[in-house]
Amino acid sequence: MPEQRAKSLGLLALADVGPYQEKPDEEYMNDGQMNHFRLILKAWRNQLRHEVDRTVHHMQDEAANFPDPVDRAAQEEEFSLELRARDRERKLIKKIEKTLKRIEDDDFGFCDSCGIEIGIRRLEARPTADMCIDCKTMAEIKEKQLQG
Numbered sequence: 001m002p003e004q005r006a007k008s009l010g011l012l013a014l015a016d017v018g019p020y021q022e023k024p025d026e027e028y029m030n031d032g033q034m035n036h037f038r039l040i041l042k043a044w045r046n047q048l049r050h051e052v053d054r055t056v057h058h059m060q061d062e063a064a065n066f067p068d069p070v071d072r073a074a075q076e077e078e079f080s081l082e083l084r085a086r087d088r089e090r091k092l093i094k095k096i097e098k099t100l101k102r103i104e105d106d107d108f109g110f111c112d113s114c115g116i117e118i119g120i121r122r123l124e125a126r127p128t129a130d131m132c133i134d135c136k137t138m139a140e141i142k143e144k145q146l147q148g
Contacts, residue, residue, distance in 0.1 A: 017043075019124050028117050029109040038103050040127050045096045048089045055086050092128075099128045111135050 020036045059079055066072040102108040109118050113135040122129055131139065 020120055022120055028120075033120065034103055034108065037108065037123060037127055038100065041096050041100050041103070044127070045093055045100075048093050048096075051089060052086055055082050058082070095128045099130075102130075113139075 017036065017039055020033060059082070062075070064075065066075065099108065109123060110116065111118055111132040112130045114132060116132055118129055118132050122133055129136070
């Protein structure tokens with residue numbers, strides 16, 4: 001099931017890397033695990049950067065000054081949606097960079113709130129996770145309470 005979740009996120013196809021197979025009595029966040037996540041994160045970052053480049057070229061190539069206001073509005077809306085998606089991806093690239101820095105600093109895989117292991121399966125599903133599932137759930141509940 002974790003492999004199916006990772007596939008749905010596009011992470012396995014992204015780096016041609018299958019889920020990490022833990023060995024019995026293996027130390028958490030050993031070199032093999034760190035390298036596994038480093039590979040996934042770098043491939044993900046590269047894919048996002050490629051999408052940014054593709055969008056820039058698309059917008060330059062497709063930009064036209066349509067005489068019809070409806071056509072012009074449709075193109076502006078299309079560009080607006082693309083730019084919004086790229087902005088989200090830009091933020092994700094920053095989060096990936098932060099996560100790669102955590103790997104280099106040997107601080108990856110542990111919850112920022114409580115310090116326990118985040119877990120290999122959770123990191124497979126969300127490689128940029130910086131909280132364990134319990135702390136993240138509590139943070140989301142608090143956020144919902146503050147909003148309404």
